[in-house]
């Protein structure tokens with residue numbers, strides 16, 4: 001197949017594009033940034049968040065190559081950043097609109113990357129089946145942007161017959177997630193900090209429990225979805241993709257420390273506004289519809305993530321510096337807005 005991947009310079013986009021190429025597909029990426037990890041697939045540098053005039057061949061009239069399917073991953077993907085900078089949430093919705101218009105005009109099936117954030121931090125369930133999403137409730141502006149994206153997708157399916165799959169991801173970690181000066185993600189940040197013997201902060205406290213997904217499991221699920229959507233075996237479904245097990249962030253930090261032979265200097269702090277503090281995915285739909293069977297539990301994933309990080313760092317020693325400024329998901333003012341104790 002010929003597959004368009006938006007957000008192809010990001011973590012999931014890079015891993016997915018390389019896997020699709022490995023599987024024999026042609027990949028065409030679109031991103032507003034250069035890919036800092038690989039040159040192994042072609043992509044276009046384009047800002048997808050503009051308000052563009054109607055277009056046909058490609059977004060904003062740029063002629064894209066012919067493709068058979070679109071995977072839309074481009075987004076501002078950092079929850080708390082969108083709480084501090086809500087205009088970026090609107091940009092997420094605009095990007096999705098542009099990509100949907102392109103898919104509508106070219107009659108292309110689309111895979112959309114949503115998030116467990118659509119469920120909010122409601123602590124109502126042990127696990128989260130897909131129908132638990134309550135769109136009257138939006139935990140954060142990031143959640144709102146993903147809910148808006150999903151709503152657009154569902155409306156395009158109803159109004160224009162656009163075939164889709166929506167995947168709700170959860171804390172994907174592993175290869176190609178270490179560009180910490182662009183976007184701080186918790187697992188590579190902890191690895192980076194502990195390697196430097198720097199302290200770490202656990203926002204959300206000792207009980208904060210998340211469903212961490214090793215990147216290869218996530219990619220396997222997406223690839224299964226792409227194939228099933230293209231063959232029209234599975235169409236117009238919304239599916240959780242995760243590992244299906246809760247782990248505390250404290251446990252995660254301890255595993256990283258033990259993998260590194262380090263002693264973590266951990267501080268517990270209240271949750272940041274808009275962030276989820278408890279989530280475990282219900283994977284029944286992914287298992288039933290796609291035969292999805294995640295293989296990498298957190299402990300094994302951390303061993304692999306640490307090994308990859310170390311190897312990358314050895315080849316890029318100049319990255320061994322403090323993370324001070326993060327223009328997209330700032331560390332410096334991360335504590336600016338606190339969630340009140342009453343709502344956690």
Ligand SMILES: NC(=O)c1ccc[n+]([C@@H]2O[C@H](COP(=O)([O-])OP(=O)(O)OC[C@H]3O[C@@H](n4cnc5c(N)ncnc54)[C@H](O)[C@@H]3O)[C@@H](O)[C@H]2O)c1
Nearest residue numbers: 007009010011012032048049074075077113115169171172
């Ligand atoms: N990684 C996770 O744990 C996770 C969890 C839930 C949902 N998601 C969603 O999955 C998708 C991929 O996530 P990721 O972790 O790879 O994020 P990422 O930030 O690594 O990649 C997103 C890419 O989108 C690009 N982008 C942003 N704005 C753009 C614009 N205006 N025009 C063109 N490109 C633009 C960025 O440059 C980036 O390369 C996102 O939609 C994210 O919200 C990810």
